[in-house]
Amino acid sequence: MANKKILVLHTGGTIAMHQDGDGDVETSEENPLIQAIIKIPQNVTLQVENIFNLPSEHIGPKHMLVLYQRLLKANSEGFAGIVVTHGTDTLEETAFFLDSTLDIELPIVLTGAMRSANELGSDGLYNYESAIRVASDEQSSGRGVLVVLNDEIHAARFVTKTHTTNIATFGSPISGVMGILTKRQIIYLYNLPKRHVLPIHNVNRNIPVLKAYAGMDGQLLELLAATNIDGIIIEALGAGNLSREAATGVSYLLSRHIPVVIVSRSFNGVAEPVYDYLGGGVQLERAGAIFATSINGQKARLKLLIGLDNHLIDERLRKYLQTF
Numbered sequence: 001m002a003n004k005k006i007l008v009l010h011t012g013g014t015i016a017m018h019q020d021g022d023g024d025v026e027t028s029e030e031n032p033l034i035q036a037i038i039k040i041p042q043n044v045t046l047q048v049e050n051i052f053n054l055p056s057e058h059i060g061p062k063h064m065l066v067l068y069q070r071l072l073k074a075n076s077e078g079f080a081g082i083v084v085t086h087g088t089d090t091l092e093e094t095a096f097f098l099d100s101t102l103d104i105e106l107p108i109v110l111t112g113a114m115r116s117a118n119e120l121g122s123d124g125l126y127n128y129e130s131a132i133r134v135a136s137d138e139q140s141s142g143r144g145v146l147v148v149l150n151d152e153i154h155a156a157r158f159v160t161k162t163h164t165t166n167i168a169t170f171g172s173p174i175s176g177v178m179g180i181l182t183k184r185q186i187i188y189l190y191n192l193p194k195r196h197v198l199p200i201h202n203v204n205r206n207i208p209v210l211k212a213y214a215g216m217d218g219q220l221l222e223l224l225a226a227t228n229i230d231g232i233i234i235e236a237l238g239a240g241n242l243s244r245e246a247a248t249g250v251s252y253l254l255s256r257h258i259p260v261v262i263v264s265r266s267f268n269g270v271a272e273p274v275y276d277y278l279g280g281g282v283q284l285e286r287a288g289a290i291f292a293t294s295i296n297g298q299k300a301r302l303k304l305l306i307g308l309d310n311h312l313i314d315e316r317l318r319k320y321l322q323t324f
């Protein structure tokens with residue numbers, strides 16, 4: 001059996017933490033995964049790098065860019081797969097960023113934990129082992145970035161954190177789970193359509209995400225237009241609708257050539273123009289807002305960042321954001 005080398009990049013998160021005597025969870029100086037005894041497939045060896053040791057709330061696009069650059073390099077270093085350990089709070093964003101920018105066939109697997117190393121029922125080591133299994137399995141190649149926790153494999157494109165504390169927190173509401181791990185097998189349930197990948201060089205853009213609500217007025221949108229924003233994501237109502245006042249605010253932003261991207265604040269489903277009245281999706285789109293069809297607000301923000309860094313504007317930007 002040929003030897004398979006897996007690159008492991010630790011970035012921090014609960015998987016690298018422990019609880020103190022009061023039960024408060026804190027960062028460990030030494031990542032508990034480093035000394036842990038784990039069962040890895042027979043022909044697999046690990047090359048481990050501690051790239052960061054951060055809670056994932058401290059991770060932003062600048063850190064994602066560092067990971068992106070390391071993974072681009074790793075692609076020509078003879079690895080059979082890559083595992084990234086990460087805090088779960090922003091794990092879906094790092095996974096989506098890498099999935100949208102890396103044109104790499106190698107399996108890239110992100111994992112994390114909901115319970116730290118010394119908590120009862122800690123899930124870190126188990127998820128770490130599972131991620132190594134998935135990353136060293138040939139079936140995992142060419143599937144884009146994968147997220148593995150709790151015996152499930154999710155596609156970065158659709159996965160989201162659904163629960164504050166439950167270990168079964170990751171779900172893919174639109175597509176469903178992409179694969180499962182059993183004691184002896186890794187079973188993929190479907191293939192996704194090909195991803196649209198663009199490179200990234202610069203992440204210094206200011207793109208806030210705003211959530212719509214009943215009675216939203218346009219004031220905040222107009223105030224934002226006076227700041228240095230490069231675009232805005234609005235988590236709109238239902239299939240992508242807003243109050244009349246918010247719709248007027250959107251027109252104001254668009255008149256100042258600020259891209260406005262609409263997603264839904266609903267947890268599941270696809271945002272698309274349906275209603276033709278003031279604030280309805282049809283009129284928002286007619287005014288120039290862009291519907292980012294199948295992704296949530298935090299992912300749309302990264303996608304707009306990547307699109308703008310690739311100098312996409314107008315129709316090309318719209319097409320890119322609408323690509324499934």
Ligand SMILES: NC(=O)C[C@H](N)C(=O)O
Nearest residue numbers: 013014055056087088089
């Ligand atoms: N479960 C976790 O990893 C949550 C933690 N706050 C983090 O994202 O770093």
